[in-house]
Amino acid sequence: MTAAASALTTVRSGRRSLRPLLYDYLLPVLLVAMVALFAVLEPQFVESSNLVNVARQSVFLLLITLGQMIVLIHAQLDLSVGATVAATSVLVATVTREVVPGASVAVGLLVGLGFGVAVGLVNGALVAFWRVPSFMATLGTTSILTGLALIVSNGAPVTGIPLKFSDVLGTGQVLGIPVPVVLGVVVMIIVAVLLGRARLGRDMYAVGGNPEAARAAGINVRRTVMIGFVLCSVLAAFAGVLLTARVGSGEASLGGSYVMLSIAAAVLGGTSLFGGEGKVWRVVVGVLFLGVLSNGMNLLHVSSYVQQLVIGTVLICAVGLERLRESL
Template identity: 40%
Template sequence: MTAFVAGHKQRAMHLLANGGLILLLIAIVIAVSAYIQPRFLSQQNIINVLRNASILSIISMGQMLVMIAGGFDLSVGVIVAFASIESALLMGYLIAWMPEMQVLAVVLAVALAIGTGAAIGLANGMLVALVGLSPFMVTLAMSSVVAGATFYVTKGIPIYGMPDFFMTAVGRGFLFGLPVVVVVGIVVVLLTVAVQRLSSFGRHVYAVGSNPIASRQSGVSVTRILLSVYAASGAAAALTGILLTARIGSGQSTFGGTYVLESIAAAVVGGVSLIGGSGRAERVMAGALFLSVVSNSMNLLKIDSKYQTLVLGVVLIAALCSELLLKGRRKYD
């Protein structure tokens, strides 16, 4: 009997330590929020939660890859803002240049903005991989450079002039019964899962994060991996900025202010190691959903914005401590 109970206890702890804890926390927050504020379960609110979680999931996928490889990307927030401004400006210029080909103009603007985000990320990767600088300091300095360029271009003024169909179709449109933003988020997560589980690149990212010296000795191109993950992080941040632009209807230099902390938090809550070498895309998506549910609940409960950061911090610390305790118990059971 004792062995039976111990076996079930061990399986339960294993389940919680491998993603079950986040799902349990999400369920608890949803239940409490719905009980206190029934509007939480309204269709429009559920759609808002899914949109926010999808946008956070996209930027967190890039952050996760960098963290698995043993680094951090503190520049994702300013890349979001830069991509928002760039895409809005390019759409206005290209549509004025080719008014009868607005769809092509939008596609080109989106592609160029994502390419710019990838280029910024690639610059981060080059400074980390080729020069040997600290990821923390490199991406922090890049944040200052990109933020300065963004405010120089805009002077803090929002950018308008995008075609209505871009905002209607992408920002507020639906596809397969889901918001377009949610569909894009699901596609990005599925692609990341496929890369992690089915490609040699995904395996090499884990290897580099676990032991870069041993990886290099085994024939893995550590430099190529680092360049790739930082470029992917920049591209994911740029895509996030474009989706926010479509949703709001203007390019904003203030976008992305909280996404550095939130993307790292979603990754860590989703089980990504702070020292690299471990992490799964589907769990990071669950972490993004958890943070989005908590944020939405606080808005519905009319918690003052000044206290929301504090509450999120407390919730994050509690989740991290629970995750650590579960891993420790599993280690010694």
């Protein structure tokens, strides 16, 4: 072997060893370092009540990001998740205040998840069958859902939600753990099993990695893409139901920030923007990173304007890190 060939082999070997370092270990290390920093700067950060609050607040973003990850695995993008949260919130609040309080939880969940299925079917049909770029399809859906939420609510919060609905899904606890956190963990496990063990999950990765090869292998690409969008919208709608229970009213303004945050958390967690790659545990770390960052800045009384700047910087860095991983 010539000296040049030996040097090239060494470089390639180094790049291969750097990829798992960036992919698996960098973000967890940064998360631990950030937790330590906030603990030093503000001792209140590590109090149990605050840690529970971080977990509770992170659940909503986790649900939406898991859905966004599923779509990104298909090399697609869903910009309607925030509007889905808002429309679900208004719809669920409007319906539950008209039913018997004892049935409000079941009715709210059925209405919310059913609405999520409907939105996902529309998005999936536009992308999979009409071949509309997912960016444009979901951007159009966002406008429709936002308008729907504003029309139904008349631009004002929808109040009068039964206390039972909020007590169970908003502030309820199971063995001292908030109900939203319990439900978030259950959903996380289900998604992990779906993507890691089920045939549907393998089909999703195959479609995202190379749709033509997946089609040649006998995978129904259109159906798989549609299922991905349905799952994404259902998870966003579920987050909308839990957020409605948490705030105690239907809000047309809920969910506005979740589009950017869900993409940032997914990409931070190693989900590829080009499809075919993404793991649930890495997405959980990405969500916790943003949740801890936001909570720590709030405790330190950082201006909301500065927080927006920081989150935007994190998103850019996440995309840059993704491009670096792809080049290795």
